[in-house]
Structures are given as structure tokens and as C-alpha cells.
Amino acid sequence: MLKKHNLSILGLLEVKVRVDLVDRLMETKFPGMSFFHNFLLWENSRILVMWDSSVVKLDLVDMSAQEICVRVTCLLTHRSFEASFIYALNTPVERRLLWDSLKSRGEGISLPWLLLGDFNCVRFPHERNGGAPIAPREMVDLASCVSQLELSDVNHVGCFFTWFNSAISSKLDRFMVNHLWHQSNLNVFSEFVAPGCFLDHVLL
Template sequence: MAEQLLHMSVSCLISGRKFLLTCIYGLHSIQHRKPVWEQLRHIGQQQITLPWVVLGDFNSVLTPDEKHGGLLVTNREIRDLADCVSFLELFDTQHVGCFYTWSNNTGHSKIDRVMVNSTWLQDDLDIYTEFLPPGCISDHSLSITTVFRESRRRNPPFKFYNMWAAHDEFESIVQEHWVFYGKGTTQFVLKKAF
């Protein structure tokens, strides 16, 4: 445990599988974040042979296209995280939901992530993350990560049966549920409407 990270070993009670988990909270300035990247490198150099998940608020983007609005991203801002991720061979998990995970209503950034090491990928373990819209509880997206659920169907098809349209109340039901009056980000309102 350190100021900006918590590192642990996790054992699944159902499958018996073990993996390492590191939770990150990167501080707000580049200089104050430097120790967390050094500590991650140190953990990674301990011959990690188990699958490893690194997640949390990194407070830094990996690439300039992960920020929209506000000041432009400089190479100095992304260098430390990018070097650390490259050194440790970490990769973003498959994810759905919001791309930008933080918003102050004028700027949006992807500063929250869930990443795995190459061992996780080589073992072909199942993991995916859903990033919910920011603004409900915090200006960050809530992330829900699911692991070891191998039976998950990917992209199930939408099916519409014509018999539904023949129902007497079909149009009124669709009209009633189509309109959604809600508050929040545009993404949140769109998601709740459907």
C-alpha cells in the first residue's frame, strides 16, 4: 500500500483462479504522480507471473485524442504514464459505455481505466468493463468490471416480431416509453431513454 496505490492478490472463491489487482488514484499534478509510476514499475519488475489487473483514476491520458475541450495535451503530460504502460505491457480491457470517463462540462478526458498485463491475455481470461456516464455520483464514470464470466454473449442481435405491431396498444406503448425527460449528460439521457 502506498499513497496512490493499493496492490493485492485476489483469489476467486468459485473458480479458484488467482490474479493480482492494483488500484490507482493518481494525484493531480505531473510531479506528484511520478511516484505511482515508479511504484508500478517496481511491482512489475518483481517477476509477475500471475494475471494482473491495474485499474482506477490515473488522472492522466495516454494519448492526445483521449481529451476533448480545455487546454491541449502536451507530450510532457502523457510521457510518464505512456512509458509505464509500455514498460509493463499493460492493455486496456474490452469496454463499453462512455469513452470519456471524466467531465467538468467544458472538457472531457479518459483518465479512468482498467488494464491487464500480457499474462492475462495469454491465459485468455475473460474480462470486460462498462463505463457508466459521469455526473450521477461524481464527475468520473463509474466503472463496472466483470471477470471470469466465460458464458457472456457478445453483441446479441435485436429481434423484432411483427406480431407486436399488431397489438391494439402498440403505438401508445411505444409513444409512452419513447419520450424520456431526464437530466444529465447527453450520453446519460440517451442511454436512459432506451
């Protein structure tokens, strides 16, 4: 993906690499790339963010078991924005820590903000197909966070449902931006590519 799309920044979720092997992985597979990870904050390797430091500068804003937030500065244009790479935990109680953290940071943010990744819950009832009906309480925390931060989903192409098993399809993965992003004239869109043989999520 880095070579095909000439990417300057790449975020990987659920990497499944032991923390003692991540440096070797980066040296052998992604030489020259700088990186952040939150592998020490949870029992599973969760979020790995890498970037080409000759093209962009990334400064760490915040890190938790569910998020890596960075300030991105283009070295050519010197324009900056914040980006949150998200891999939310499985239960509503665990995810509430993420929503509270995002809402707290959003109160003082002065830059365009992009939030992307696996939110591990749907925003609307029609974003799940199959399985038991969705209880409103499963959506209310994300809805409250989106409303308070004035977030909106960006335009996308590709798959609508982004997670699959034998009985259920759900839109768990998304790209969202704050109102300052729309005012900044920054371009963004998302593409959700169908999963491969070993994935139950689409590629973002």
C-alpha cells in the same frame, strides 16, 4: 451496485469518509464485507476495497497513497490474479512515484495483473476534448509505464470520456491488463456508466 450486479469485490475512490468512521460505515452499510483502505496515507480518504470473503480471498500486496494492490484468489476455482486499484494524484511529479512503483513491481510479477481506476492523466491526445492542447510531457510517464509493463486497455462499453467539467472531457479512468492476463484465458471487460448528479467521473 453490490446487489444489482452480485459483486464479490468493490473498489471505491475518493470516498470522503473520515478514517475514524470507516469501521462504522462498513458495519452498518456493508455488513459481512472484509475491507482494506489507505485513508491513513493521505489527507483525503482515497481508496476503499471491500470483498465477500465467502467467495474470494484477498491478500494485500502493496499499499500507498495512490494504490492498493491485492492478490485475488477465487475460492471456487482457486485461480489467482493481482489487482491494483489506482487513484493517481494530481501532478506529474506526484504521479511519478506511482509509475515507478508499478514498474518496479511489474519486473517480478508472475500472475495475471489488472490495473483499474483513476489514472488522472490521459494516454493519447484524442483522450481529451476541449481546453488547452495537451503537452507531450503530460502523457510520457504513463506511456512509459504502459510500455515497460506491456499493458493494454481491455475492451469496454459505455462512455469513452470518463471525467467531465463545463469545458473539458477526458478519459482519466481505465482498465488495463498485462500480457500474462491474455495468456491466462481470464475474461474481462469494462463498462463506463454515465455520471450521476453528484459525480464528475463515470462509474466503472
